[in-house]
Amino acid sequence: MKLFEIKGGVLPKDHKELSANKAIQEVPMPLELSLPMHQHIGIAAKPMVQVGERVTKGQLIGLCATQCLEGSASNNRITAPVHAPTSGRISNIAMQRSPHPSGLPEMMVTLQPDGADRWGALPRALDPASSSASELVERIQQSGIVGMGGAMFPTAAKLEARKYSDLHSLIINGAECEPYLTADDRLMREQAQKIVDGIVILQHILNVPNVIIAIEDRRVHAVDAMRTAIGAHKGMSVVLVPTRYPMGSEKHLIKALTGQEVPSGSLPSSLGLIVNNVGTAYAIHEAVRLGQPLISRIVTVSGGAIKNPGNYHVLLGTKVSHLVETCGGFSQQPEQMMIGGPMMGLPFSDLEVPITKGTNGILALTKSEVKPGTHRPCIRCGACIPACPSGLEPQDLFVLVRNEKIEPAIDAGLADCILCGACSYVCPSHIPLVQFFNYGKGQALEMRNEVVRAARLKQLSDERSVRVEEKARQKKAKQEARKKAIAARKKAQEQERAQAGEVKA
Amino acid sequence: MLIAVVALAALGVLLGVILSMAARFLSVDSDPLADELEQMLPNLQCGQCGFVGCRPAAEALSAGEIEVTLCPPGGVALAAKLAEKLHVEIDLSKMDHEPLVAFVHEERCIGCTKCILVCPTDCIIGAPKKLHTVIASACVGGAACLEVCPTDCIEMVPVTIKEASVQSWNWPKPGSPQSSSSLHSKSSQLATGGAD
Numbered sequence: 001m002k003l004f005e006i007k008g009g010v011l012p013k014d015h016k017e018l019s020a021n022k023a024i025q026e027v028p029m030p031l032e033l034s035l036p037m038h039q040h041i042g043i044a045a046k047p048m049v050q051v052g053e054r055v056t057k058g059q060l061i062g063l064c065a066t067q068c069l070e071g072s073a074s075n076n077r078i079t080a081p082v083h084a085p086t087s088g089r090i091s092n093i094a095m096q097r098s099p100h101p102s103g104l105p106e107m108m109v110t111l112q113p114d115g116a117d118r119w120g121a122l123p124r125a126l127d128p129a130s131s132s133a134s135e136l137v138e139r140i141q142q143s144g145i146v147g148m149g150g151a152m153f154p155t156a157a158k159l160e161a162r163k164y165s166d167l168h169s170l171i172i173n174g175a176e177c178e179p180y181l182t183a184d185d186r187l188m189r190e191q192a193q194k195i196v197d198g199i200v201i202l203q204h205i206l207n208v209p210n211v212i213i214a215i216e217d218r219r220v221h222a223v224d225a226m227r228t229a230i231g232a233h234k235g236m237s238v239v240l241v242p243t244r245y246p247m248g249s250e251k252h253l254i255k256a257l258t259g260q261e262v263p264s265g266s267l268p269s270s271l272g273l274i275v276n277n278v279g280t281a282y283a284i285h286e287a288v289r290l291g292q293p294l295i296s297r298i299v300t301v302s303g304g305a306i307k308n309p310g311n312y313h314v315l316l317g318t319k320v321s322h323l324v325e326t327c328g329g330f331s332q333q334p335e336q337m338m339i340g341g342p343m344m345g346l347p348f349s350d351l352e353v354p355i356t357k358g359t360n361g362i363l364a365l366t367k368s369e370v371k372p373g374t375h376r377p378c379i380r381c382g383a384c385i386p387a388c389p390s391g392l393e394p395q396d397l398f399v400l401v402r403n404e405k406i407e408p409a410i411d412a413g414l415a416d417c418i419l420c421g422a423c424s425y426v427c428p429s430h431i432p433l434v435q436f437f438n439y440g441k442g443q444a445l446e447m448r449n450e451v452v453r454a455a456r457l458k459q460l461s462d463e464r465s466v467r468v469e470e471k472a473r474q475k476k477a478k479q480e481a482r483k484k485a486i487a488a489r490k491k492a493q494e495q496e497r498a499q500a501g502e503v504k505a
Numbered sequence: 506m507l508i509a510v511v512a513l514a515a516l517g518v519l520l521g522v523i524l525s526m527a528a529r530f531l532s533v534d535s536d537p538l539a540d541e542l543e544q545m546l547p548n549l550q551c552g553q554c555g556f557v558g559c560r561p562a563a564e565a566l567s568a569g570e571i572e573v574t575l576c577p578p579g580g581v582a583l584a585a586k587l588a589e590k591l592h593v594e595i596d597l598s599k600m601d602h603e604p605l606v607a608f609v610h611e612e613r614c615i616g617c618t619k620c621i622l623v624c625p626t627d628c629i630i631g632a633p634k635k636l637h638t639v640i641a642s643a644c645v646g647g648a649a650c651l652e653v654c655p656t657d658c659i660e661m662v663p664v665t666i667k668e669a670s671v672q673s674w675n676w677p678k679p680g681s682p683q684s685s686s687s688l689h690s691k692s693s694q695l696a697t698g699g700a701d
Binding site for chain 1: 547548549550578579580581582583585624625626627628642643645670671672674675676677678679
């Protein structure tokens, strides 16, 4: 298959050798699991259990039902349920520190495992061939499956694209381009058959003739495993994409595979494409074939400060500290902890935060692995321009955002920045460019919210003036009616008097 | 000589007629710039700028009598737009951008509903002889309720409309106090440890 070149990008040292050859291991059952109710894009789930209640493995514990969606805008009714990763007792339902870079608390349900790891009643297994697409999508929704590549967009909502666009290809994203991360690579090497089964289910739902499984050309074992697993499946092919960051970004993968660019502000479905991660395909296999909801995922624990880096099959809600302990702890004090990859991941410092549906890696980086925190002025060398995969000019955007010129920055393409960090990586002055763009995007969002609020206030004010006018009109009409009535009565009285006079006369 | 006088006089009369017709039929009753500015303003008639409504404010703006930063409900976004429209330079960072909203001190509220009747956005809820309260997210801070309150129980307070939560949190600006003091100084980004 002919490939196309992507703009920009960088080729950082990938450090995947630290964990690529370590088979996926189970993690000993932790003493406590903390399950955030918001592990997806969209509306948070609400706890469906009480403190002290006993739950079985796979039991629904968090859900945003139809009535809780009612208050939100109809185009935003996206959510995903949360399930118990093991059997045990609910010990707490409270706001706890989230694995978010803000460190702010989030609603979490704490589960104390009882060690029995006993499954509860699961929905029956479905046979994709004899089930309808909507039945399968409903199962995916009920199983709480979200995009496992890290974006955490509810998969069932993504699959709705089949209804309103003419899809022709499904792209399975196995191009794990972030340095250090090997979770998808290992999953493909060890569970290729199940991933392919998940892909078959997706293909059945979407009714697309072509499936492209994109894998980085360096991941030879994964390529072999997937090719073997595909066997004689029709329309499915494994395509090797060049190792280059950010090849795993949805838009760039599409560019490399088809030569088409997803227009700014639209989705791949506008090109008839839909992209899903290999981990998502695996989760779909489990949900459909076994009726098991999403309760665990593969996490790479790596970085220079981890004693035994590796890939782990982790129950959702497991604390990072427990995972680090499983890896033998730290070999040295880490300079920076990251959730996700080193380029786009989120920094955190508190190890007592849980693994969520989107956590593909936990990194403990040493001082030599991270850039120094101090930065020098921009020398306008332009190194960031060829590095930007979105074709933007980071150095100009940076000046605009730094000077709070958010609207000009949006005009210059701030919304098209995918926050990949390639510009920060190449910057010789160590300017945290991507942080500025993060900040700029936040400000842009706030400005948009302000405009929305102003429009809402205007609407309120207009509605009131209409109402006040209407009231005044009614009052006037009433007054007039009363006046008329009085006049009529007077007239009648006069007539009566006149008649009485006549009679007397 | 006579022809020239007649011709010029005729021309003068003709042009005079054309001009008077134009003045009559193509007349503009209002300042078109003020119209446009009025469209841009929020039209909440809240009176926080010191004018009785958005129309007089727009007229004053078009005459250059007031600054473009006049409108608190419009905020920085509106000020920037007005500045662009009127071709004036402003320093947006100087703009006092802390919205004030009404707050009802409940111990003094007698439930007279007077404030409810004057609120331009219907943001006060209550009923006769029941405590009133303000929906902060819908309050424009017009302070019309302050004047009518018989017990002075309404106060304008600075309010953060959105709660600090994971959903509403935004990245701090690098180099700002929030950024350096906390863990979000994403000092990392992978070191340029040699491409391979």
